[in-house]
Amino acid sequence: MKVLVVNVNTTQSMTEAIAARARQAAAPGTEIEALTPHFGPASVEGNMESYLSAVAVMDRVLAYDGPYDAVIQAGFGEHGREGLQELLDVPVVDITEAAAHLAMLIGRTYSVITTLDRAVPQIEDRLALAGLLGRCASVRASGLPVLELEQNPDRAVKEIAEQAVRAVRDDRAEVIVLGCGGMAGLEEAVRERAGVPVLDGTAAAVKLAESLTGLGLSTSKIRTYAPPRPKPMTAWPLGAQLGLWHPREARTRS
Template sequence: MRIVVTNCNTTREMTEEIVRGARAAAGPTTTVTGLTPAWGPESAEGWLDSHLSAAAVMDLLRTYDGPGYDAVVLAGFGEHGREGVRELVEVPVVDITEAAAHLACLLGRRYGVVTTLDRSRGQIEDSLELAGVARNCAAVVSTGLGVLDLGDAERTRAAFLAAADRAKAAGAEVLVLGCAGMTGLQREWGQRLGMPVVDGVGAAVKLAESLVALGLTTSRSGSYARPLPKRRVWGAGQEAAGGVP
C-alpha cells in the first residue's frame, strides 16, 4: 500500500518530520511518500495562509507525476482544502484534523485540541464543525508558539503542558495534537499527563490504511460527484482540463 502525505507549507524539514511520524504509525507493507508544495506559505498560520496552502496542495496533487498511490493524508491541522482534494482524486483522502478528532471520540467523552498560535483556533473550530465532530470538543487551546518554533523542545514542552492543563480544566478527557509539527510527541506527553494524546498524522495514516483495506473511497453520489467536463484556469497562461490529473 502506498500513502502520499502532503505538507501544508513549503518547509521541507517539516515534511521530513511529518513523514517520520507517518512511517512510525504505518504498517510494515505501507510505503509513505511526503510531498511539499512548490509554492505557498512557509508556515500556515492564519486564514490567508490556509487558503493559499489549500490551493498549493491541490495544485501539487493535480500535477503529481510520481508513482501511483492508494490514499492521501492531508497533514495540515485545521487547514482548508479537504473537500477540494476529495473531489480531485479517486483514492481515499484523510485529513489529520478530522482523523484525530474521530479517534479521540473513541477514547473519551470530550477532547481538547492543543495547537500553536491563538489565531489558529477559529480555523480549527470551523474545521471540526464542518467534519461533524465539534460537539465533543471541550476546547481548542493555544500554546502561543508558531509552527516553526516547535523545534525548540524545551519551550514546546513547557507551553504544551500549560495549554494541556487549560484543556483539562475545560473538561477534556483526551488531548489532540493540533499541529502536524507536533507528531511523535504523543507518547511522552501522554505519560506526563496521564491521559490519551492523539497525534493526527498517525491517526490519519491508520484510518487511510483501513479505508484502503476495506476497499472504500470517497462517495461520488452527491457532494463529491464529478463536475461536468470544462476548462479550468489554474494560473496565468496555464489551463488544465477539469477532473483527475
Template sequence: MKIKVINPNTTWEMTRTIEQAAISVKREDTEIVAVSPELGPASIESFYDEYLAIPGVLEEIKKGETEGVDAYIIACYGDPGLQAAREVTSAPVIGIAEASMYMASMLAARFSVVTVLPRIKTMLEEVVANYGMGHRVLNIRTTPMCVLDFERDPIAGMEMLRQEGRRAVEEDDAEAILLGCAGMADFANDLEEELGVPVIDGVVAAVKMAEAIVDLGKKTSKHKTYKFPEKKEYIGMLTSFGSQ
C-alpha cells in the same frame, strides 16, 4: 499500499518531521511518500495562508494520480482543501484534524485541542463545527508559539504543550488531548505519559485510518458531491486546473 502525506506548507524540515511520524506507525507493506507543494506559504497560521496553500495541495493530489497512490493525507490541522481534494481523486483523502477527532471520539467522551497561535482559534472552531464535534470538543487551547517554532525550539514547544495540556485536563476536564498542528507529532507519547490521558497526533491517526480504508477496498464516492470537477477554462495562474 502507497500513502502520500501532503504537508500543505513549503517548509521541508517540517515535512520530514511529519514523514517520520507517519513511518513510525505504518505497516511494513505501506510506503509513505511525504511531500510539500511547489507553491504555498512557509507555514499556515491564518485564513489567508490556508487558502493560498490549497492550490499546491490539489497539484500534489493530481500528481499522485499518476504515481500509484492509494490514499492521501492532508497534514495540516485546518485540513485545507480537503473537500476539493476529494473531488479530484477516487482514492481516500483524510485530513489530520478529522482523523484525530474521529479517533478521539472512540476513546474519550470529551476532549480539548492544544494548538499554536491565538489567531488560529476561530479557524479551528469552524473546523470543529464543520465535523459536528462541537458537543465533544471542550476547548481549543492556544500557545504563544507559531508553527515553525516547534521545529526551531522543541524544548520550549514541549513545555508549552505540557502547560496547556495540564490545564485542559484540570480545568476543562478533558479526557483526551488532540495536538492541533502536524509538527507536534514528536511530543505525543511523552505528553500522554505525563498527563495520563490519550494524546492524539493527527498524522499517525490518519495513517492508520488510511490503511484501514484501503484494506477494505473503499473509495471516495463519486455519486454526487465529490464527483470529478466539470471541465471548464481557468486562466492566469490557475490554467493547469482546467485540465481535469
C-alpha cells in the same frame, strides 16, 4: 499500499518530520510518500494562508507522477480536504478529522492544543463543519508559532504540555489532540505530563487511510464530492503546465 502525505506548508524540514511520524505509524507494507507544495507559505497561520495552501496542496497532488492508494492532508484545521475529495478517486483523510474521530473512540471529550490563538476559531470551524465539535471540550493555544515547534522543541513540549494539563483539569478533557502537523512526535512527552491519551493527527490519519483502503472504500461521488465539471482553467499554477488539470487525469488507485 502507497499513501501520499502532503504537508500544507513549504518548509521541507517539517515535511520530513511529518513523514517520519507517518512511517512510524504505518503498517508493514505501507509506503509513505511525503510531498511539499511547490508554492505557498512557509507556515500556515490564518485563513488567507490556509486558502492559498489548499490550492497548493491540490496542485502538488495533481503534479505527482505515479500511482497511490490514499492521500493525507497534513495540516490541522486547514482548508482543502473537500477539493481533494472531488479531484481524486482514492480515500482522502485530513489529520484534523482523523485525530478527532479517534479521540471520541477512547474518551467522552477531547481538547485540541494548537499553536497561536488565531488558529483556535479556524480549528473550531473545521471541527464544526465535520460534525466533530460537540464533544470537543476546548481548543487551547500554546502561543507558539508553527516554525518554532522545531526550532525550540524543549519550549514546545513545555507550553503544549501546560495547556494539556489545564484542558484536563479545567475543561474536563479526557483525551488530548495535538493540533498541528508540526507537533508530530510529541505525544509521549505530553501524555506523561497530562496523564491522558494523546493523539497525533498524522499517525491517526495513516491508520484510517490504511483501513479505508483495506476495506476497498473511498469517497462517495454521487453528489457532494462529484468530480469537477471539465472546463478551461486560467493560469493553473503547475497542473496545467504538466497537462494534469482535467479531473479525470488525476491519479487513481494503484
